[in-house]
Amino acid sequence: MHHGLETLFKDLLFQRNPVFLLTENTNVKSILGYYQGFVTGQNQYLLDDAKTITPVETLERLRALDYLHKINERDYQNVIASFAALHALRNRLQHFALKIYPDQIIRVLGNLVPKSVLMLNGCYLARRAEEMGLRLIDLLPHTAFRQALAGSGDSPSIQADLNKIFPASTDVIAMLESKYDVLLNAAIKRFKKATFPDLPITLRLRDHGHVGAPPYMPEIELAGWINTKLSPHDNAKGGRVLWSREPVNALYEAKTVVHDPVITGQQTGSPGFTTSKLTIDVSALIQVLTPETCFNIPDAEDSLPYIKNPELNIRLTLECTSEGLFNDWHFDVSRVQALSGELRIELASAIFGDEPTVPSVRAVHTIPLSDANAAIRFHAFVESNRKLRDHFSLELSVEGKASLRFG
Numbered sequence: 250m251h252h253g254l255e256t257l258f259k260d261l262l263f264q265r266n267p268v269f270l271l272t273e274n275t276n277v278k279s280i281l282g283y284y285q286g287f288v289t290g291q292n293q294y295l296l297d298d299a300k301t302i303t304p305v306e307t308l309e310r311l312r313a314l315d316y317l318h319k320i321n322e323r324d325y326q327n328v329i330a331s332f333a334a335l336h337a338l339r340n341r342l343q344h345f346a347l348k349i350y351p352d353q354i355i356r357v358l359g360n361l362v363p364k365s366v367l368m369l370n371g372c373y374l375a376r377r378a379e380e381m382g383l384r385l386i387d388l389l390p391h392t393a394f395r396q397a398l399a400g401s402g403d404s405p406s407i408q409a410d411l412n413k414i415f416p417a418s419t420d421v422i423a424m425l426e427s428k429y430d431v432l433l434n435a436a437i438k439r440f441k442k443a444t445f446p447d448l449p450i451t452l453r454l455r456d457h458g459h460v461g462a463p464p465y466m467p468e469i470e471l472a473g474w475i476n477t478k479l480s481p482h483d484n485a486k487g488g489r490v491l492w493s494r495e496p497v498n499a500l501y502e503a504k505t506v507v508h509d510p511v512i513t514g515q516q517t518g519s520p521g522f523t524t525s526k527l528t529i530d531v532s533a534l535i536q537v538l539t540p541e542t543c544f545n546i547p548d549a550e551d552s553l554p555y556i557k558n559p560e561l562n563i564r565l566t567l568e569c570t571s572e573g574l575f576n577d578w579h580f581d582v583s584r585v586q587a588l589s590g591e592l593r594i595e596l597a598s599a600i601f602g603d604e605p606t607v608p609s610v611r612a613v614h615t616i617p618l619s620d621a622n623a624a625i626r627f628h629a630f631v632e633s634n635r636k637l638r639d640h641f642s643l644e645l646s647v648e649g650k651a652s653l654r655f656g
Contacts, residue, residue, distance in 0.1 A: 252364050254332075255304045261369075262310055269310055270301045304332045309367075317368050324364045328554065331361035364423055372405045439552045440600070440610045443654040448546065448614065449473040451646070452565070452592065454531065456505045458629075458641040466503045467643070469533060474614075474653065475561065475594070479503075479535070479545050486536065498542045503533035503563075506645065509636055510580060513570070521576035524586070527569045527627065529643070535561040540598075546653070559598035566590045567618060567645065569625055580637060581628040588625070590618040592647050608636065611656045616649040623647045 262269040268280060270534045283299055287293035302310070308329065311317050317325065411418035456467035466481040477499045486500045507529050514524035537543045537559040544553055567590040573583035593615045597608040616622070629641035 254361070255307070256519045257369060258307045258311060258365075259301070260306065261316060262307060262314075265314065267295050268294060269314075270299075270307075272300050272302055275300070300629040304336070305329055308332070311368075319370070320364065324367070327360050328364045328368070331504065333366075335361060363422055366407060366411075367554070378426045378564050396429065440556075440612075440655050441547055443655045445474075445546055447650045448653045449648075449650045450475060450592075450594070450614065450616065451648045452563075454505075454565075454643070454645040456641070456643040457645075458505075458507075459639040466501075467505050467533075467559055468530065469501070469503060469563075474545050475543060476545060477535070477537075479533075496542075499535050499537050500541045501535040503531065506530040506532075507627075507637060507641060507643070510575065512575065521574050522572060522583075523573050523575045524570070525575060527571065527582065529565075529569070529625075529627075529645070531563070531565040531567075531645075533561075533563040535563065555600055557599040559596060560596065560608075562593075564593045564595075565618075565645075565647070567623065567625065569627075576631070577633070577635075578631055579628065580631055584623060585620060588618060588623050589618040590623070592616045592618060592649070596653075612653050613656075614651055614653045616647065616651045618647060630633050 259270055266468060266650065267274075271280065279299070282585075283292065283296055286297065287295045308317070308325075312325070313330075339358065380419065408419050408422075411422075415421075450473040453470040454467050460466050462482075463485065464481045464485045466485060468481070469477075469479045471477050471479075479499060484500050486502050493526045508527070510525040510527045512523050514523045515522075540553050540556045540559055542558075544559075546553065567588065569582060569585060570587040571582040573581045573584045575581075596610070596612040596614075598610045600609050624646045626644040627641065630638040632638055
């Protein structure tokens with residue numbers, strides 16, 4: 250593709266004058282030598298062994314000759330940048346055997362191919378205008394191989410000639426332009442510095458500590474702008490049961506830390522009943538496999554398919570002041586007096602065509618917690634030293650709304 254587009258653009262210059270392909274420091278003696286070698290049969294090609302200009306320089310000269318008047322400045326600069334990116338990817342693959350990712354190439358081609366076709370089609374129109382004598386450039390005193398300008402017949406557009414070579418050319422170019430140029434660039438713009446207000450989230454968590462078979466992780470269910478249901482045996486990154494009966498749209502690893510309660514008061518007349526403060530920390534790292542089914546972000550539906558390798562980092566801290574039993578065998582939360590804390594969800598993702606290890610999209614969703622939007626049930630067995638054992642039963646729920654802010 251790189252060489253093909255380079256050849257097409259250079260051929261336009263060659264048709265006007267082969268000398269236009271040579272670098273600026275090429276002297277007249279060298280030029281005469283190329284022509285002499287071609288005439289005497291020493292060269293199979295007019296410019297054998299000549300140092301020619303780069304694709305970017307080719308476009309610059311075509312523009313100077315007013316061949317690219319059909320394309321605006323922004324699209325022209327995108328083509329220049331895309332040629333440079335494609336050249337770098339080709340070198341990584343061809344000369345250094347470095348790993349490249351297919352969607353990086355697709356993203357570059359999505360910008361380069363449709364706009365290049367637009368440029369070439371403009372040259373078709375320019376050629377037809379020349380035939381009617383309407384362009385000043387036709388007054389140039391030298392036009393090498395004039396007949397080559399008419400070599401593609403009477404086609405009013407390059408599309409017809411492309412379809413002769415490959416019947417699906419028009420459809421492929423339209424797909425590249427729509428999916429990997431217009432929509433992809435819209436997705437990149439959509440997630441830069443954007444704010445999606447009042448996005449709802451419901452989190453439900455169940456954890457039984459070190460009870461049963463590992464892995465020992467909480468079950469997590471999310472609904473709202475994130476939709477997934479995670480269980481240790483179906484969704485764990487390690488030790489996952491591969492024959493899960495339900496579709497899996499995410500994998501995760503998570504941990505619940507229950508700190509030992511701090512007694513703040515003793516209940517008179519109720520042996521073993523105390524007022525205490527319990528702190529619980531939950532952390533989860535979720536690898537989203539199918540963003541289209543996991544995320545529900547209004548006004549961003551068309552952009553979600555371009556999110557790549559998204560990860561959710563969930564941090565929940567909850568402080569619960571409650572009345573309940575706390576003796577030599579049991580601790581539980583019977584009556585909640587106050588809840589406080591924070592639920593923080595961070596989204597990190599690459600966009601289609603980015604290096605997958607370098608997230609280019611980041612967003613934060615933060616909800617302060619209180620007894621109005623959070624609820625808890627908790628029971629744990631107690632060691633002889635009044636420390637909580639890791640055999641416990643925890644049910645926790647959060648429901649709220651907040652803005653999702655992209656950086």
